[in-house]
Amino acid sequence: MSILQRLWLITRSYVNHVLGKTEDPEKMLNQMLMDMEGQLVSAKRQVAIAISDEKKLLLQYQKSTEKMHIWKEKAGLAVQANRDDLAKEALKRCTIYAKDAKKLEEHWKNQKNAVEQLISALGLLSNKINNARIEKNLLVARAKRAEAEQKISATMSNLTNNRNTTNAIDRMAKKIDRMEIEANAASIMAKEIEVDELNTQFEKLEINSTENELQKLKKQLSSGSQKKIHKLDNKEKEQINDIEKEIKEEKITN
Numbered sequence: 001m002s003i004l005q006r007l008w009l010i011t012r013s014y015v016n017h018v019l020g021k022t023e024d025p026e027k028m029l030n031q032m033l034m035d036m037e038g039q040l041v042s043a044k045r046q047v048a049i050a051i052s053d054e055k056k057l058l059l060q061y062q063k064s065t066e067k068m069h070i071w072k073e074k075a076g077l078a079v080q081a082n083r084d085d086l087a088k089e090a091l092k093r094c095t096i097y098a099k100d101a102k103k104l105e106e107h108w109k110n111q112k113n114a115v116e117q118l119i120s121a122l123g124l125l126s127n128k129i130n131n132a133r134i135e136k137n138l139l140v141a142r143a144k145r146a147e148a149e150q151k152i153s154a155t156m157s158n159l160t161n162n163r164n165t166t167n168a169i170d171r172m173a174k175k176i177d178r179m180e181i182e183a184n185a186a187s188i189m190a191k192e193i194e195v196d197e198l199n200t201q202f203e204k205l206e207i208n209s210t211e212n213e214l215q216k217l218k219k220q221l222s223s224g225s226q227k228k229i230h231k232l233d234n235k236e237k238e239q240i241n242d243i244e245k246e247i248k249e250e251k252i253t254n
Helices: 001-020 024-080 084-160 162-227 233-251
Strands: none
Touching: 024 084
């Protein structure tokens, strides 16, 4: 566990160091994660070696225990055969293997506890690296957001301090406004000219039509009765005057 804690403290200090530097945080954090994953691979190898050693100690302990029982049985057989000398030798070997088995059992149990702690620490380290990967993404997002805010603030500051740029923008805006007004006025004038031309054409058509109607009327009056035009009496003069007045009033109104 102490190895894990030490590794995690190094990781945290490295993250803080990254945030304090002006280099690209994303690249440095990616490098940090690569280093941590490399350490994780190395830790897995060490745990695998520790597990292998634990299995070897267990096998040696089992063999010593087995030999202890074998020599104990042999001592019993020697006693049954009235061979005390063989029984003593067998018991000596039984004692040796018993002592070896006891020592090996102690070493095996210690190694087993150490392996269990290493496996637990390895799992925690793997979780920490996963959390660091998530935290890395959050830190990169924060760094990019801070960088964007700095650029926006710098741009706004430059625009505020640089009056030439601001004045140029204002002049361009006014120029565009004037161009839009002139374009709108030109469009309106073009429409009015088009309407005037149409009205002129219609007026010509009306004049030609009126002239034609007058000529037709004269022909009808001259060819129909073959009579000379008589002089107008007072009543007819008044009617003619009224017609002239109405025509003048219409012209004034229009």
